[in-house]
Amino acid sequence: QVQLQESGPGLVKPSQTLSLTCTVSGGSISSGDYYWSWIRQPPGKGLEWIGYIYYSGSTYYNPSLKSRVTISVDTSKNQFSLKLSSVTAADTAVYYCARESLSSDSSGEYLWGQGTLVTVSS
Amino acid sequence: QTVVTQEPSFSVSPGGTVTLTCGLSSGSVSTSYYPSWYQQTPGQAPRTLIYSTNTRSSGVPDRFSGSILGNKAALTITGAQADDESDYYCVLYMGSGPSFGGGTKLTVL
Numbered sequence: 589q590v591q592l593q594e595s596g597p598g599l600v601k602p603s604q605t606l607s608l609t610c611t612v613s614g615g616s617i618s619s620g621d622y623y624w625s626w627i628r629q630p631p632g633k634g635l636e637w638i639g640y641i642y643y644s645g646s647t648y649y650n651p652s653l654k655s656r657v658t659i660s661v662d663t664s665k666n667q668f669s670l671k672l673s674s675v676t677a678a679d680t681a682v683y684y685c686a687r688e689s690l691s692s693d694s695s696g697e698y699l700w701g702q703g704t705l706v707t708v709s710s
Numbered sequence: 711q712t713v714v715t716q717e718p719s720f721s722v723s724p725g726g727t728v729t730l731t732c733g734l735s736s737g738s739v740s741t742s743y744y745p746s747w748y749q750q751t752p753g754q755a756p757r758t759l760i761y762s763t764n765t766r767s768s769g770v771p772d773r774f775s776g777s778i779l780g781n782k783a784a785l786t787i788t789g790a791q792a793d794d795e796s797d798y799y800c801v802l803y804m805g806s807g808p809s810f811g812g813g814t815k816l817t818v819l
Contacts, residue, residue, distance in 0.1 A: 635748075635756065635799055635810040651806050684755060695803055696746025696761035703755050 590615040592685050592701035595681075600708050601680075606672040610685030610701060617666050618643045623688045624668045625698070626659060628681040637661055640688065675708045684705075712736050714802050716811035722790045722818055730814045731782040732800030738781035743802040745775060745783030750797045750813075759798075760785060790818050 596608035610624070617624060625640040639649035641659045649657050658671040672679060682705050686698040713735040722728035732745055741763045748756040758767040760776035763783065773788045783802070787794055797803060797819040800811045 634812045635801075637801075637808045637810065639807075648807060692744065692761055694765075695744035696758070696801055696808070697765075697767055698746075698748070698756070698758050700755040700757070 589707075590687065590699060592687060592699065594685050594701050594704040596685060596704060596706070598678065598705060598707060600706060601678055602708055603674055605658050606670070606675050606679060606706055606708070608683055608685075608704065608706070609667050612666045612668075614686070616663075617661065619661045621690050624659075624661065625686045625688055626670045627684045627686055627698075629684070629703075630646055630678075630681045637683070638670065638672075638683075642690075662673060668693045677708050680706065680708045712804065712809075714809050714811040716800060716808065716814045718812070718819070719815045722787070722794075722816065724792060724818055725788060726790050727753075727786065727788045728809075728816065729743075729779070730785045730787075730791060730798055730800075730816070732784070732802065732811050733782040739778065739783045739802060741778060743783070743804070745746070745776065746779075746798045746801050747774075747785045748801070749785075750799065756765065756799065792818050794818055 591613050598607045600616050623640040626638040629635050639645045641661050656673045663667040682703040684703045685701040715733045744762045747760040750756040759774050764776040775786045777784050797813045799813045801808045
């Protein structure tokens with residue numbers, strides 16, 4: 589059974605770079621059948637898609653965050669990562685990693701990690 | 711910029727039926743948007759209920775169903791139970807990627 593687990597610092601200072609890693613267990617990130625995504629949720633608010641990566645390294649980002657976001661993949665470690673630069677308090681959120689099928693017929697079928705809270709504060 | 715719209719809140723009686731909707735601030739929702747639905751209880755990660763308009767995710771009871779109703783996507787819960795009290799989010803796939811609605815808080819009372 590595939591599971592995803594986020595890890596990284598829970599506190600980041602304003603103007604710095606937020607860095608998170610998602611470790612995939614129970615399946616290979618290189619299977620080629622999935623997109624690997626990051627989604628966030630500010631406290632008490634709704635969900636926001638950040639972007640995704642394919643195992644080959646191809647990426648697609650939310651236009652509203654594109655200038656600050658980098659998603660990368662390390663197939664040798666079965667991990668993918670998120671970097672968000674120049675953070676402000678507005679970036680405080682629970683960050684989820686998720687897997688989505690490549691097939692358009694399965695668009696929206698996310699397998700979610702448990703999420704990790706990142707607070708931006710000095 | 712087109713926004714995905716959901717009712718902020720809804721209530722249903724135990725055993726009753728409720729339909730939550732997912733629309734666009736401009737235009738109509740069709741199957742081409744691959745509307746999908748997620749359930750979230752406080753402090754938990756979302757759970758996928760319905761994807762690609764009307765396909766139930768593995769393990770989801772058949773009292774949850776998805777459809778297109780008029781110009782919106784819809785999630786219908788038939789025979790509501792107490793543990794259906796949750797936040798429900800939809801997502802639509804637009805040219806700029808997936809866009810989530812603001813969520814509907816469903817109360818069962």
